[in-house]
Amino acid sequence: MHILHTHYHRRMASTEIEALVQQLARLPGLGPRSARRAVLHLMKKRESSFAPLLAALQTVSERLVTCGICGNVDTSDPCAICADPRRDPRSLCVVEEVSDLWALDKSRLFPGKYHVLGGRLSALEGVRPQDLSIDALVARVAAGGIDEVVLAMNATLEGQTTAHYLAERLEGYPVRLTQLAHGLPVGGELDYLDEGTLAQALRARRPVS
């Protein structure tokens, strides 16, 4: 039995399907192999998986907005968190990224609202205070009604530099400044931590010295 080794670029599926596999393979946690399996799954479950996924993506894609109050990304402005009357408006938790907000809020331990900076100060990457949503944060605090601001930056050098800078900017306002307890692994990114670690860090949060 001979096997021909063909050396031209042989196509197994249409370029459209290959393009879809490539797009999916770029998502975090997926690779070419799992992307291929996902596409096969979608093609097999056209009604029960493909159609609802496509509809969900379309809806989110059409409605995605950045919240004008907190910088969260959601399908409404104000976002679901800012619009929730049962959240305590006196507590404000400042995070670097939307992913950090999700990581913290998933734990359901923080009863208040959030503020998303959109990054962290970084000399290396040339990120300056005016590149982040810091003026908006100061304005929210200056507007009053907030008792505590939790600086929930990542436990990285840049995160801590950012927290320090924010503490300076918020000096003089009648708010308690706190930060997450360090118990976080050094260099750790918030949104990779398990809920237990996050809960502990949040429970033991302490005033910014």
Next chain:
Amino acid sequence: MHILHTHYHRRMASTEIEALVQQLARLPGLGPRSARRAVLHLMKKRESSFAPLLAALQTVSERLVTCGICGNVDTSDPCAICADPRRDPRSLCVVEEVSDLWALDKSRLFPGKYHVLGGRLSALEGVRPQDLSIDALVARVAAGGIDEVVLAMNATLEGQTTAHYLAERLEGYPVRLTQLAHGLPVGGELDYLDEGTLAQALRARRPVS
């Protein structure tokens, strides 16, 4: 520092975003956690990831068809494989599912064309010969021009029962019937195997006794 434990159903994001996370979490290889990360990634990379992924899904969703010749699923009919003039039409590889076709063809070791049955015979699941694309296979063989039919069923009891049944149905036609060498792990599903195992099984394929 007190933490309020709220017990109402608190929403972190809009129901649209939660729905998207749930749809993604149902894909093989993804779970709730990685689906959440994928959605965050898409929301962050709206232009470079979200838009192209959505476009790719839409295109494939609109154009997906089952190939009238071989039963493969592609965005054209005939599919890319059936339409490829550089593939050897004298070799036909019969597989249970489209995923098996992809698994085999990825290895680039088989130079011919395919036939997808759409399943395997199963007394337990009530899958009978008329539920599979078997008449179409016999018709392709009867039409002539095919020298070899590789029965590339899974190494499961049902796969082997199906191969046996196909061998009976194709008896009397002037084609060599072969099957993948067993070396495949018993109970193994083709599309979970690594290319090396598949290549070996294909190289050592033997006539159906």
